[in-house]
Amino acid sequence: MRIIVHNAKCQGHARCWAQAPDIFKLDDDGYILPGDIQVAEGEQLLASQGARSCPERALEVDRT
Ligand code: F3S
Numbered sequence: 001m002r003i004i005v006h007n008a009k010c011q012g013h014a015r016c017w018a019q020a021p022d023i024f025k026l027d028d029d030g031y032i033l034p035g036d037i038q039v040a041e042g043e044q045l046l047a048s049q050g051a052r053s054c055p056e057r058a059l060e061v062d063r064t
Contacts, residue, residue: 001044002062003037003051009058016059019050024059032058 003023010032016024017032023043025033039047051059 001039001047003039003047004060004062005032005034005036006058006060007032007034009056010054011056011058013055015053015055016050019053020046023047024050036062 012026012030014026014030017026020043023037023039023046027033037047048061051061
């Protein structure tokens with residue numbers, strides 16, 4: 001599973017990071033770092049919860 005990061009949508013709410021700081025890394029201004037996130041097997045639930053917590057829908061879960 002991976003998280004597709006839509007950086008243009010990120011407004012720096014940091015809810016993803018609050019849910020899973022080891023998965024969602026922010027820059028110094030509190031915006032999600034660019035680039036897709038590969039999620040390890042055991043972290044998929046946490047990662048999808050974090051992605052769903054984004055009010056801007058900047059984090060897309062890709063299970064293909
Ligand atoms: Fe950005 Fe959404 Fe996280 S706005 S910092 S991707 S909660």
